[in-house]
Amino acid sequence: MGYCYSGGLLCCDICDDTGGVRKHRCPFGWCPSIAICPKCKREHPEYLTKAYHREHGNCEENSLRFKRQKEKELQLLNEGKLLRRSALQHKTKTGWRIKVIFRGLFREGKEQITRAFWMAPRTYRAIELGAPATVEDYKALGKVTRARNADIYNAEKYAEWATI
Ligand SMILES: [Zn+2]
Ligand SMILES: [Zn+2]
Numbered sequence: 001m002g003y004c005y006s007g008g009l010l011c012c013d014i015c016d017d018t019g020g021v022r023k024h025r026c027p028f029g030w031c032p033s034i035a036i037c038p039k040c041k042r043e044h045p046e047y048l049t050k051a052y053h054r055e056h057g058n059c060e061e062n063s064l065r066f067k068r069q070k071e072k073e074l075q076l077l078n079e080g081k082l083l084r085r086s087a088l089q090h091k092t093k094t095g096w097r098i099k100v101i102f103r104g105l106f107r108e109g110k111e112q113i114t115r116a117f118w119m120a121p122r123t124y125r126a127i128e129l130g131a132p133a134t135v136e137d138y139k140a141l142g143k144v145t146r147a148r149n150a151d152i153y154n155a156e157k158y159a160e161w162a163t164i
Helices: 038-043 050-056 059-078 121-125 135-139
Strands: 022-024 034-036 083-092 095-103 114-119 144-146 159-163
Touching: 050 059, 059 083, 095 121, 114 121, 114 135, 135 144
Parallel strands: none
Antiparallel strands: 022 034, 083 095, 083 159, 095 114, 114 144
């Protein structure tokens, strides 16, 4: 989200006026900071409350979920698991296939382990985006074939063309 400036001065997100406008952080550190002038801050103190952010941006729940996901990711990486990092859909003679790239922990002085696997779109979508997903998770959900090449754009023998 961008901020509005007038004559080099930050505008208030509520009334558009400039002068003494300050950015205020979300109490849960989730949504973008809101720019508010002293007058609106006085008249609308509710914009800076936890209750407002809970209700309007679902900020508390989102930030907690994000934190839990990051903790889970780190735990899995420390266990030596590889996590889903990117994917590209390739059109093949028999339908669509997804090439999914998984990466391990980044260790100083060592190369980060990268592996690529092919799977059906149905299998790929079985785990929601944003959630940590390991190769093992996907193997439990459907057929997963190790790709020969870890380059996401390399369709190998399967694909005719690719789309993101
Ligand atoms: Zn204002
Ligand atoms: Zn918020």
